[in-house]
Amino acid sequence: MGISNNHGSIRRAEQEYKNHRQEAMKLLEAELQEFAVSLTDISTESLLLACSWKSKYPLMSKEDHQPGWDWRKELRKFRRRPRRVELAIWSDQPKQRSVSPFFAKPAGTSQSPAGAKRLATTLPSAAPAIPARLEDGTSRSQMTRRCFAGLAGFLQNPARRYSFRGLLDPLASHCSLSRSVCGLALGRISDKRVVATIHFIEGNPSPHQLKGKIVPIATRYLEVLAVYLGIREISIENPVPDLIEYYKESGFVRENTKGKRVIRLLKKIII
Structure with a gap:
């Protein structure tokens, strides 16, 4: 009986935090309306597309950072707990043709079959x-x-x-909309909602409409989610060294280090 109750509470917590994530996504989508951005949890479709990015890195420049993790493995691990940060960033861009094939101009498409x-x-x-x-x-x-x-x-x-x-x-x-997944982010929310952290973040290495905006969108989402949940601090786990200065310019100024390596950057949230 205790096991059944425990499973029920986990399901309720899962739904609760899913609702929290979706509300934060709606708030940020409204903020980013001019960029035609859609935000979702990591679906099967977005996961498969992200796993295909590995094959593209050999064709990219040396400046592109190739992650060393497996999205499938990490997502399974992080989904064991309801309190998590989970984000897929989509670009909804119009195709060249955005009118009905029956009623498009010039004549021949609008007035005839x-x-x-x-x-x-x-x-x-x-x-x-x-x-x-x-x-x-x-x-x-x-x-x-x-x-x-x-x-x-x-x-x-x-x-x-x-x-x-x-x-x-x-x-x-x-x-007439061309929808493509441009980035994923995954992280955790600590016990008692003390800090929300992004552990993994990756942008599609191929050219896309949101190139250069994945990290700003993901960190802004983390901030919106934190404010929504009343969390007072957010962090980036194991930041890429080349992005440390960017994160600091965005407010992640407090460092946790291990030897000479920065293992976490933190930012205070004013609620």
Whole structure:
């Protein structure tokens, strides 16, 4: 019975701190609105993408710092406790084409079914659930052509086309965003919420819209989360030597050292 109660309290704490992280993310997203940034916990998708970054470092310059940890291993370890810092930083950037293929200008895409015909050539590859061939012998491409031929006829009526546009444009707007994970951060919140720490942080080594902004975003998130939870101090564990001066300029001025090596930088939070 005691084990069951313990598991229940862990689940409640996990959900509680997940909610805290998400609230801090919302606050920071509003602050960073001009950069089209999305913040989430580390999902399976972002984890797989981050693990693929290792293969890119041999192609990068020597200035790129290659981390020596395994994100999968560290995430499993850190998720054993609910009190943690967990962050994936995404860039939501518009693609070159950001209008509905049915209603885009110039003419030929907005007033005729040509846009629908072009879309018909792209949809089959994105719809693997459609069987390759029906029992009567109809192929997938034939099914798609029939579908869009009927839709094109429907859209020839201006009133229908106008009403249908309201359904298509939100979808077109959503599909016109290019979303990529640009950085991850992972850390812990101490017992009694004394200090919140980032232990691991990495940015995508390939070119992206948030290049050079991953560390500022991650440390700012740590600060927002600390304020939200009433924590009075934040820290960076084992900072990269090349970034120590940057961290100090950002307020992480107190050092913990081991010999000549800086093992932690701390910053006081004024609540």
